[in-house]
Amino acid sequence: MTLDSFKPNSTTPPYPPYHKGDYLEEYFSRRWNQEISQKNRKYIDVFWTNIFCNKAFSAQKYPNIQKFLDETLNKNEQYFTVCQFDDGPLEKFPKETKIFSAGGNRKEGDIIPIPLICSPIPRMLVPKASKKTIFASFIGSDTHQIRKKMIESVSNKKDYVVEISKWSVSVPIQNFYSFIKTTAFSKFSLAPRGYGKSSFRLYEIMQLGSVPVYISDDHYLPWEDELNWKDFCVLIKESEIEHLDEILHSIKEDEYENMLEIGKRVYEKYFTMEGMYQNILKRI
Numbered sequence: 345m346t347l348d349s350f351k352p353n354s355t356t357p358p359y360p361p362y363h364k365g366d367y368l369e370e371y372f373s374r375r376w377n378q379e380i381s382q383k384n385r386k387y388i389d390v391f392w393t394n395i396f397c398n399k400a401f402s403a404q405k406y407p408n409i410q411k412f413l414d415e416t417l418n419k420n421e422q423y424f425t426v427c428q429f430d431d432g433p434l435e436k437f438p439k440e441t442k443i444f445s446a447g448g449n450r451k452e453g454d455i456i457p458i459p460l461i462c463s464p465i466p467r468m469l470v471p472k473a474s475k476k477t478i479f480a481s482f483i484g485s486d487t488h489q490i491r492k493k494m495i496e497s498v499s500n501k502k503d504y505v506v507e508i509s510k511w512s513v514s515v516p517i518q519n520f521y522s523f524i525k526t527t528a529f530s531k532f533s534l535a536p537r538g539y540g541k542s543s544f545r546l547y548e549i550m551q552l553g554s555v556p557v558y559i560s561d562d563h564y565l566p567w568e569d570e571l572n573w574k575d576f577c578v579l580i581k582e583s584e585i586e587h588l589d590e591i592l593h594s595i596k597e598d599e600y601e602n603m604l605e606i607g608k609r610v611y612e613k614y615f616t617m618e619g620m621y622q623n624i625l626k627r628i
Contacts, residue, residue, distance in 0.1 A: 350390045350409060356397045360544055361517050362469065363462040368428045368446060369393055371617045372624065383628045385442065388413070388425035392432045410435045424628055428460065430540035444624050448541030448564040456627060457566045459615045460542045465524065465551050473528040473553065479503035480557065480592060482534040483523040484545065491536045493585045494559055498534075501589055505530070527552040531600070532578065532592055534559065550576075550611050555603050557592065559585065567614050567623055576607035 354367065366374060369391050376387055390409060399406045413435055417423065423441045427433045430447035437443070443453050446460040480501075486492050486508055498504045505526055509519050523545075527533045533554040535546040541564035549556040558573075561582040565573050573579060578595070580588055595603075613619050 347412060349407060350395065350412070352391060352394050352398060354394045354397065355402060355404075360462060360548070361520050362465055365463050366617070367391075367393065368458075368461060368617070368620065369426050372426045372621055375618075375621045383625075385422045385424045385628050388417075388423050388437070388441070390425065390433070392425075392427045392434075393429040396429050396432060396434070413437065426458070426624065442628065444627075446542065448562075449539075456624075457542075457564050457568070458620055458624065459547055459566045460540070460544055461547050461615060461617065461620060462544065464616065465548060469521070469524055470552060471525055471528050476529060476531040476554075478505050478526065478530040480532040480534060481505040481526045481530040482536070483507045483509070483519070483526050485509065485538075488536065488538050490559055490561060490582055490585070491538065493582070494534060494536050494588065497585050497588055504589075523548075524552060527554050530554045532557050536560070537562075537564075546577075547611075547615050550607050550615065553604065555600065555607065557588075559588070571610060571614065576603050576610060578603075 351373065358364070373389050373391070376389070395407065398404050417438055419438055423438060424444065425433060425437070425441065426444045428446045431449045432445070432447060433443065433450070437453060441453060442456055443450065444456045444458045446458050448457060480498070481504065482494070486495055495506060495508065499506045507522065507526070527549055531554065533549040533552070533556055535543060535549055535556045536559040537543065541560060541562055546556050546558055555576070555578060557578040557580060559580040559582070563579055578592065580591065584591065614623060
């Protein structure tokens with residue numbers, strides 16, 4: 345159920361800069377249409393993020409998707425859709441519509457968290473880190489109050505690496521290389537929320553062999569009905585930021601190694617593009 349005009353290619357720079365191929369919504373759409381999946385719910389097959397971002401970076405007009413939805417959706421049927429960007433989708437849907445969202449800022453409707461992911465980091469970019477020489481690190485921008493609090497809390501700690509730089513859709517590739525190298529050599533890697541509730545960083549850290557430390561006022565945890573996130577990720581509330589260093593140092597080495605191992609196991613099944621696709625299918 346779609347119009348081709350609602351499935352445009354992205355015209356914005358790749359983000360993250362290593363990304364190649366389908367973005368999250370495109371991947372799900374392609375897999376769904378390959379299998380001609382038969383489910384009780386009908387798929388609203390729209391590339392919400394490409395539409396939104398193409399408009400933001402050009403003079404393109406945002407199409408009247410709402411009119412199309414109002415005229416074509418049958419209120420007696422059930423629907424679902426998949427969306428990546430932080431605030432989306434912006435449209436209104438029938439009450440029972442499931443919205444599989446990676447951004448997490450939308451409040452209205454039946455929202456099911458999914459991971460904010462893209463293509464995997466190329467293995468050639470990942471250094472071999474046989475020994476963790478950094479206790480904890482953060483490479484990125486201070487675009488949210490929680491990030492500012494975190495930076496203030498740890499920036500003077502001798503066993504932390506904190507580098508603040510501009511981090512946007514046009515992030516310099518050297519900044520990203522620095523993030524990859526530092527993260528690979530870090531025991532823990534800090535993943536504070538930004539504008540959206542989650543970030544690509546959270547799932548990149550898992551690929552780089554470090555334990556993510558997810559810091560948020562509202563933890564947005566995909567597949568929480570199956571996963572205990574505390575098994576492979578340190579969850580820090582905003583009120584706990586001042587105790588961050590104490591919390592991390594309290595984690596014993598055997599517990600840390602177990603978190604790393606579990607993180608490797610769950611990554612392929614839950615946090616890759618195909619893992620995302622299969623987990624959405626189970627919940628439709």
